[in-house]
Amino acid sequence: MTYRTDISGTRYAFASLKVLLAKASPERSGDHLAGLAADSPLERLAAQMCLADVPLSDFLGDVLEVDGDAVTQLIADQHDPSDFGRVAALTVGGLRDWLLDPAVTATELAQIAWGLTPEMAAGVSKIMRAQDLIAVAAKAEVVTRLRSTIGLRGRLSTRNQPNHPTDDSRGIALSALDGLLHGAGDAVIGVNPAKDTVEDYTRVCEVLEAIRVQLDIPTQHCCLGHVTTALGAMARDAPVDLVFQSVAGSQAANDGFGVTLAMLDEAHDAVRGLGRAPEGANLMYFETGQGAALSAEAHHGMDQQTMEARAYAVARRYKPLLVNTVVGFIGPEYLADGKQIIRAGLEDHFCGKLLGLPMGVDVCYTNHSYADQEDMDILLVALAAAGVNFVITVPGADDIMLNYQSLSFHDAHFIRETLGRPPAPEFAAWMAAHGIGTPDVSLPSVEAALAQLRLPAP
Template sequence: MAYKFTLRGKTYSFKDLKILMAKASPARSGDALAGLIAEDNKERIAAQYCLSELPLKTFLEDLLVPYEKDEVTRLIIDDHRNESFKSISNLSVGEFRDYLLSYKVDAETIKNISPGITPEMAAAVSKIMRNQDLISVTSKIEVVTKFRNTVGKRGHFSVRLQPNNPSDDPKGIAASIIDGLMYGCGDAVIGINPATDNPKEVSKLLKQLDDFRQQYEIPTQTCILSHLTTTLEIMDKSPVDLIFQSIGGTEKTNSSFGIDLKLLQEAYDAGKELNRGTIGKQMMYFETGQGSSLSADAHHGVDQQTLESRAYAVARKFDPFLVNTVVGFIGPEYLYDGKQITRAALEDHFCGKLLGLPMGCDVCYTNHAEADQDDMDSLLTLLGVAGCNYIMGVPGADDIMLNYQSTSFHDAMYLRKVLKKRPAPEFEEWLLNMGIMDEQGNRLEIPEQILKLR
């Protein structure tokens, strides 16, 4: 179905909904690479106007990726909750934007309609919103998850302690963990990207983290970000807390990752059987990123931000403990500079939260992108205001294993101080009891019991 809009006497025609969505997207290098970007700002504005007048129910009828060819599309349509959609079913995309920004619409209202919102609806409304709008809506939303502690409560802000090491050296990893704990990091998860996916080595890392956690009674969860098949292989003999997997927004993208919905379901069921959580059972950890479908030649002519939003439907299916968009990791071919990275991060956070996910963000960039740490400081602050659940804590903000720039332990302390946010409640209590921080969140002198860790 073609869509048309007349702007200042000129009629713009968009041959189908995929093209309309792509042309309405804020400019980014990945869509330009795919040949989907608007020719100029006039065409982009015309597409945004046209999109704003589209009824939300259009996205239940005009499917961007064919139902019969894609299991993610089938998941989106088959799991759609019409009862939750009913109260907004008569709205256009533009009216939905106004609805979300209304002072009358609060966190509970959004939670109630969330199961009725498809990823494409979320992506569409984000395309006609300013950054301020995206922040305003997500700042209302609270998505709380529990395993050994509670992440996502309003007024709290968590950190994944990321002690990656290029050779998985136990001493190097331990040093980074201790450093991170001294700055109050690690309440989201202590999670390592392993240098190798070898099951034996992954098991060693899991045991190291679990022994450390138990010895000092740290109320957090651990994770080795190995492939799902590796985790399943070692699950019966290794201390697996969170189950990790990268996911995408199409069946073909997920196939490029070596997974499908059936395998994810198998891992989810197996993780539930472990029953390692003490205060909750949410144990899935997913990472996403704009551009993954395009890089896998699995985008079906759909823009990268809409496909990213579709990945959140996959995540939502498995009630995750953590989800994060690794926003600038894929490189400038997909998000060229600091401006594009910032916009993409706010969109991803908005779409994920709107769909009911516990969204975090790896505030990051590769060294060949037109971005620097000032851009990341700005994005970090914006996400903190927007109510992001957690960020990464990397020694010196420089991941020496993955070779990209992220956020540091100091960055997390900065954000908590300026926005008056606190760690996860159970983790904060541990920090106080260990003498690492005071009631105001100030870092104290390294206490005697921590010196012993060295």
């Protein structure tokens, strides 16, 4: 189907819904790299005006299908016609107006989550300004639980990310304790391993388990190795809390990650079978990021933000504890500067929440991007206002293993103090019991705390 509109006497035509979505996307370098972006701001405006008049029903059927693609099939299988019926008569613009209606609450948003396809979520985000994305996401509440309760309204959780260039056990423990003494880690203590072997994965889990158990912390931990490595470790009875995997919006892109839905199904069953979590706990952790499919040449002619939203279909299949977009991690080829990173972070968070996911964001950038920590400050505050479930924090905002810039433990403390966003209630009680965050309580140094731990043998 061709979509057409006129602006100032100029006729614009878009050959398909896929083309229209790409042309309507706010400016980003990745879409230019793929040859999909609007040729001018005027064409972008025309596409956005045209997109606003597209009926949501146009997104159903085969207009956005990728032949033989497992993610496309998953999206079709997930679609709930009954939930869609609540908004089926609307256009994309009508959906925007409905979402922004003050009378529409978190309950109504949850009732349409499975009726929306990822492409619908992406489409409506393209015609929303930043404050719209924040306002709607702030209404949504997606709560998940393992040992802590994440996503409650008015709270902000954090991932404590104690990465180390050689996966040294004491180095990981030192960084983790630094974060804990700053009140970081109620979402998860999660390590990106430098080596992806079953042996290393198991040892990292054992180190994190020792910290959790000996300090009696109401949180969970995760070694962010490949899902097949996690399966190997679980077969050896490693203390695995969460299974992690990076996912993308097409099967070809997931092939690049070496992952299939069958693998994820197996891992989900395996981690539940360990019996380490309460009944009904959420046990998976996924990361995504705009540009992942394009970088693998697996985007099938779709713009990178629409492909990002499609990745959320994979994530929500498993009712995960955590999902986060690593928004600026891939580099300026995909998100050129701070403005594009800020916009993408708000889009990803909005789309994830709208689709019913417990959405977090790694507020980050690479050192060759045209961005700096002030851009991250702006995005952090905007996301906190939008009710983001969690953010990632590292010592000094500088990840010494992955070599990128994220948020620091102090940044999370700033949000807690300035905007009044306490951590998960269980973790907040643990902090209070140990005097963490209490100005007149003298806490041990990180080195002293490390000396009291009994870590597994290297």
